[in-house]
Amino acid sequence: AQKITQTQPGMFVQEKEAVTLDCTYDTSDPSYGLFWYKQPSSGEMIFLIYQGSYDQQNATEGRYSLNFQKARKSANLVISASQLGDSAMYFCAMREQGADSGAGSYQLTFGKGTKLSVIP
């Protein structure tokens, strides 16, 4: 079973509008972290924001916020006031922190990504 699911292969948003990129995850580990990265066409993976499973409040970083719904196992990225420079691939990733996560514990597992296109 996939640990990270991003159901939107591509999204379009008008410049200055807000957009939500979906991410659902699957884990039995009570301690984990969720991360979002942006990958422009240049190829570099740029860290945007993270959320810990025990964090009480949703994470925010500038125009980025993470809509964390633990019971639904979702960690959607919200980008407010979209800019042309936001056009890129966006990846959701998870890191399980527990000792019983088995081989590969502590590694970052990525989804397949969502391609966001901002329209002027």
Next chain:
Amino acid sequence: EAGVAQSPRYKIIEKRQSVAFWCNPISGHATLYWYQQILGQGPKLLIQFQNNGVVDDSQLPKDRFSAERLKGVDSTLKIQPAKLEDSAVYLCASSLRHRARDLAKNIQYFGAGTRLSVL
């Protein structure tokens, strides 16, 4: 603060040739990662180092891939011999720690990657 440096940015080789990639992590970062990203997919971890020791290489195809991190700083990833299916972007990342309870210390910062084409 300088980011993760990788070279070369692009490499084109023929199958059965060998190739090497270089990575210099962020200063002070103990943990270094190599990922393979095939077109249309998310990155997949190949190998993870803590200082100069291997933490996880369970997904590294050891018959053709090798990696080392001498002196716990720079790292090289080698493919010998290359196959057509090795065409991908190879990303290097680093983090302060890899087992810290504080998630902020585990954040991985990536380089620009090396785009490999095997013909």
